[in-house]
Amino acid sequence: MLVATLVSAHGQALLTDGLLAQLSAAVPGAADRARLDGEIAADLFADVTDARKLEADIRDALDGAAIDVIVQPVAARRKALFLADMDSTMIGQECIDELAAYVGLKDKVSGITERAMRGEVAFEPALRERVALLKGISTSVVDEIIRERITLTPGGTALVRTMRANGGYTALVSGGFTVFTGPLGATIGFDEDRSNRLLAAGGVLTGEVAEPILGKQAKLDALIELRARLGLAPAATLAIGDGANDLAMLGEAGLGVAFRAKPAVAAAADARLDHADLTALLYAQGYRGDEIIRA
Structure with missing residues (x-):
């Protein structure tokens, strides 16, 4: 299981419910999501093994939004x-x-x-x-x-x-x-x-x-x-x-x-x-x- 942590640009809160739902629907293997800090930061969990591909899929779905994506194994975070x-x-x-x-x-x-x-x-x-x-x-x-x-x-x-x-x-x-x-x-x-x-x-x-x-x-x-x-x-x-x-x-x-x-x-x-x-x-x-x- 991989986790993609999504973090809004400094001073912004961009991770709306609508955006998280959109990402969950658009990203292959997306399994669950959890908020870390309101609309500032959230986790998207995916039952996949290729971290680079997961990051690329999420970035494509974000379509240039000022949100950083950090992908890693859940167990070692x-x-x-x-x-x-x-x-x-x-x-x-x-x-x-x-x-x-x-x-x-x-x-x-x-x-x-x-x-x-x-x-x-x-x-x-x-x-x-x-x-x-x-x-x-x-x-x-x-x-x-x-x-x-x-x-x-x-x-x-x-x-x-x-x-x-x-x-x-x-x-x-x-x-x-x-x-x-x-x-x-x-x-x-x-x-x-x-x-x-x-x-x-x-x-x-x-x-x-x-x-x-x-x-x-x-x-x-x-x-x-x-x-x-x-x-x-x-x-x-x-x-x-x-x-x-x-x-x-x-x-x-x-x-x-x-x-x-x-x-x-x-x-x-x-x-x-x-x-x-x-x-x-x-x-x-x-x-x-x-x-x-x-x-």
Whole structure:
């Protein structure tokens, strides 16, 4: 039995009784449906085995409606380990681009960032190239950037805190920098954070990053290490990210989710979120709206 979790676009309630009935009638194998949070989120159960086909059938029936679809086996939907990328996933920005703005190089650095996230250039050399352009920036600007320029992705705090309250372990695993993942990870509520360390001398960035660089392989290794430490089956793990350096981690997770992702990442992931906020990952695990910790 598969379950397709349907989640409305952030701030909308699109799953009317009529639409759910229409989907149940149109989707081959549809067996039952259940509401998770009013007209915001619902489950559609289907007695079929092909998850990709079920997702495609539902998307066809939705006919472009701003509703995300996450399909998975019913038995393994509740997760005990969550790993997340930070930049453009748990937050709305790329921190390295915001640092570059202080020396008038945001456009140049963001262009390199975009190519790296699309997988057009290798992550590690691209990071070194971008960090070199940050040489001479005072480390004191980090607090100002977090305060003035960084926004948390809606639903992220609720996702992390609800999972932790239900015994889950959460890790922020970023190709970004510890000066950001430390305070932002704590604000969101993660158990731990892992990222790269910018080198500085006398309170000024040297234009170098500590080796080895945390990239695609390190994210995958983190998932495998934490899974083993916690004694979990692969199916009990959940990961989310938006870039090419997240692909290995997403592929290893029981449920790997692409968030507002580059095309190659969206195509490779188990599921994608194009419209909903991050509480969609709670609905996908079967949490009801009244079980979500929103404060």
